[in-house]
Amino acid sequence: MMESKNTLIFETDVVNIASLQNYKFSVPTYQRPYVWGEEEIKKLLLDFYRSYQIEMTSSYYIGTILIKKNEGYSDLIDGQQRFTTLWLTAFVFKKLKIETQLIEFLEKESGLRIGFEIRKEIEAYLNQLLTKSEEMGSTETLKANIEELPYLENIAKGLTIIENIIKTLDKEKMTTFGDYIYTNIQMVINKAPQNIDLNKLFSTINSSGLQLEQTDIVKSKLLRNLGDHKVLFSKIWEACEDMNSFFEKNARAVFSESDWKNIDFANFYSFDPDLFKYKSFSESGNLSPKQQLSIDLILRDNDAVYEKSNSKNDSKSQEISCRSIINFGQLLLHTYRIHLKRERLLDFKGTFHVNRLIEVFDEMVVRNDNEEIKRFFYLLWDVRYVFDKFIVKWIPDANAKTEHLELINITLLSDGSYSRTPYSKSNILMLQSVLYFTSDYLRQFWLTPFLNFILDKLPSSPQDKNLLPFLEMIDNKMSTCNDMNDKEVSFLLLSDVPEFKFDIKSYLYGNKGTSFKHYWFQKLEYILWKNWEDRDDPKFKIFRITSKNSVEHIHPQSKSDTTSMNVDDFGNLVLLSVSQNSEYSDKEVNVKKEEFRNKKTYDSLKSYFIFQNNKDWTEVEVEAHKNLMVEKILEHYNYKCTV
Structure with a gap:
């Protein structure tokens, strides 16, 4: 049978970076600028590194890119953010003089591997980076150009973020790690036919329905044999899955027939079908196509493209918006681990990653115990509730210009609606912030034992006196374990408090510089923060623990030859954001001190102890500061302080 002349044939192949040597890529006009920030970059690189550590010969897949050949170039229709990040990563390896095959990805025939159709300033900036890489001491050298062209800012920040991440990894492994990225990072490359309308295709990619996700496939498999209970348990799942909305709001929308005026969702409720009621399909008349499609997904497994229906909530609650620190797939994995412990089963094998959801949950599907599956759904409801109430989430400020991590208090009003307000800053908020920013963004292993503890104790609020000691214990144990990985420790902490030995003092007394773990x-x-004496200090009151990824030398590295001081000493270092670090740059200590004192808040509390208590910043004072800081850390861990 002859194909129609209008048939569009896409070529598909699985490739690694090494196999792209004959390609030169161009970012088309209609593509948005590079927008990835610390969270996306950190997720990608640390996932690469984790896969490399587990098995150096294994492949790691990063999804699909879509290209179209165009006069010696391949237009990047989809996948620009990942692709640009790979190029920036290759450049950082070159800048740090790490001998690896990965730097071959930077150029093709003495030209950039990746170009920009209309943003020639970005292309010029990348070319300038390559020509200056041997002499650059910092990716901040072109700062003036960046300030004049703001859309270069994310490129420059991305370079600094990648460099700081690479510097925290094992230096001796960086050559083979770079080679691993070059040969083992795999992607699916789809090549569009020549006669396709690219603008129309790109528009379709960004506006069409979503492809069936692993969470949906897991849901359908678990519901397959639940008979008449399918719809009920599907509703429980539906109430839990929107992580960027408050659970009470989701539950109201899904179980709209409940007597919400007599349900105080500020209190804990395990799922009760007599309490939480929904409108049955038989009562709702003819189903819309969206509803019918959603029901069909419950009853079968397939890989169809579909459009998710967005249930509108008629609640009059005085809502503020929120953004979760994890996605629904991650919540499912944490819930499943708690479930396994309660079922007296071992933790699932392999890595904790949402890309393995189907594989992980197939264990429960194979056990084919409908009662166990029901228990899991009920547990999911409980976990989702305590997660909403006791775990930090991103909340925008009044002008919605910035977000902060907050713990949120919910209050039932007389008219049956709810108001939500952030709790005042507290120890448990600050500790959760530390855990979030320093943990693997894709896992957040501390959540497994902490959520389980909350479910066991059911405290009334995040301010409960028992919560902080337990979370501190989780953090202390996970930070001092050398014999087990975080996944193993977190599962063990569901039932035990193991003893681990880690010489914190020896570690912090090592001269590691930028290699110190953040x-x-x-x-x-x-x-x-927890032990701060002057709680009424205005600068302290607005201080927050935020994402920081750049180690600053108080006594500048560039002036280390003028003193006997070891500038890489822990006492001479503070952790700042990339922008804060660039403000200080290579300035003299006295200049930094004056700038620090003129800030509205403290950029770090460690900096306060440096700049407030030292007239000069000599080798003696650096040593004294280090001794004091290490002593405070050891006291927190209940170690004997001999510094």
Whole structure:
């Protein structure tokens, strides 16, 4: 049978970076600028590194890119953010003089591997980076150009973020890690036919329905044999899955027939079908196509493209918006691990990753115990409730210009609606912030034992006196374990408090410079905040623990030859954001001190102890500051302080 002349044939192949040597890519006009920030970059690189550590010969898949050949170039129709991040990563390896095959990805025939159709300033900037890479001491050298062209800012920040991440990894492994990225990172490349309308295709990619996700396939498999209970348990799932909305709001929308005026969702409710009621399909008349499609997904497994229906909530609650620190797939994995412990089963094998959801949950599908599956759904409801009430979430400020991590208090009003207000800043908010910013964004292993503890104790609020000691214990144990990985420790902490030995003092007394793990700086910020004496200090009152990824030398590295001081000493270092670090740059200590004192808040509490208590910044004072900071950390861990 002859194909129609209008048939569009896409070529598909699985490739690694090494196999792209004959390609030169161009970002078309209609593509948005590079927008990835710390969270996306950190997720990608640390996932690469984790896969590399587990098995150096294994492949790691990063999804699909879509290209179209165009006069010697391949237009990047989809996948620009990942692709640009790979190029920036290759450049950082070159800048750090790490000998790896990955740097071959930077150029093709002495030209950039990746170009920009209309944003020639970005192309010029990347070319300038390559020509200056041997002499650059910092990716901040072109700062003036970046300020004049703001859309270059994310490129420049991305370079700094990647460099800081690479510097925290094992230096001796960086050559083979770079080679791993070059040969083992795999992607599916789809090549569009020449006669396709690219603008129309790109528009379709960004506006069409979503492809069936792994969470939906897991749902359908678990519901397959539940008979008449399918719809009920599907509703429980539906109430839980929107992580960027408050659980009470979701539950109201899904179980709209409940007597919500007599349900105080500020209190804990395990799921009760007599309490939480929904409108049955038989009562709702003819189903819309969206509803019918959603029901069909419950009853079968397939890989169809579909459009999710967005249930509108008629609640009059005085809502503020929120954004979760994890996605629904991650919540499912944490819930499943708690479920396994309660079923007296072992933890699932392999890595904790949402890309493995189907594989992980197939264990429960194979056990084919309908009562166990029902228990899991009920547990999911409980976990979703306590997660909403006791775990930090991103909340925008009044002008919706910035977000902060907050714990939210919910109050039932007389008219049956709810108001939500952030709790005042507290130790448990600060510690959760440290854990979120220093943990693997894709896992957040601390959540498994902490959520389980909350379910066991059912405290009335995040301010309960028992919560902080337990969370501190989780953090202390996970930060001092050398014999087990975080996944193993977190599962063990569901039932046991193991003893681990880690010589914190020896570690912090090592002259590691930018290789110090950022965790210890952030943990110190929490310890200092918790024990701060002047709680009415205006600058302290607005201080927050935030994402920081750049180690600053108080005595500048560039001037280390003028003193006997070891500038890489923990006492001479603070952790700042990339922008804060660039403000200080290579300025003299006295200049930094004056700028610090003129800030509205403290950029770090460790900096306060440096700039407030030292007239000069000599080798003696650096040593004294280090001794004091290490002593505070050891006291927190209940170690004997001999510094």
